[in-house]
Amino acid sequence: MELASLTQENLGKSVSITLRPEQEAFVAPVMQSIAEAYVNPTAWPRLVVDGDDVLAFIMGNFDPDHEIEAFRAGIWRLNVAASAQGRGVGRFAVGGLEEEARDRGVKRISVLWERGEHSPEGFYLKLGFVPTGKELFGETVAFKDLGPRGKMAP
Template identity: 90%
Template sequence: MELAPLTPENLGKAVSITLRPEQEAFVAPVVQSIAEAYVNPTAWPRLVVDGDDVLAFIMGNFDPGHEVEAFRAGIWRLNVAASAQGRGVGRFAVRALEEEARVRGVKRISVLWERGDHGPEGFYLKLGFVPTGEELFGEVVAFKDLSARGAFP
């Protein structure tokens, strides 16, 4: 697996990523994320690919001057294709975003999620994100400290 930028060649496969049906209520489709990235210069959209196969889409945001701490650096979206789930693809994508954050000097990243039976809460908790008890837009706000460069959970 490797991280790749969006290109005209892989765009069609990127927007074709489909989640499990029960997960669709928890994350916007890739096409919406790409549109948001187009109008937000601080967005960081990337794909996880394996050869010609597009396995996942991750979009981060790096806006150190944002007035809301949760929007200064973190994960905006993570869409892992249903066929690629359970193989470490999501973990790989989050680690890649963490490395990008470190390169930029970021010490802490955020993620927001909606609670629900098929939501991503367990995934993010396993990766070391800690909820703050705060909610934004009805979603849980969580942070992960990147200052320790030890092993990833």
């Protein structure tokens, strides 16, 4: 697996990433995220690829001067193809975003999620995100402190 930028060649497979139907309420379609990335200079969209296969889409946001801390550095979107779930692809994508954050001198990253059945909550808790107890737009706000490079546990 590796992290890759969007290209003319992989765009078609990227917008075809499909979740399980019951997960669709928890994240925007990749097509919408790519459109948002086009007009948001702070967006950082990437793919997880394995050869020619596109396994996942992740979009970070790095906007260090944003007035709301949760929007200064973090995960904006994450879509792992249903066929690729459950084998570490999501963890790999978040690890890649953490590396990018470290390169930018970021010490902690955020993520927002909706609670409920089929929510990604358990995934983010497992990866070390800690909820603040506050909500933004009805979503749980959580942060993860980034340790030094090479210490990507858990």
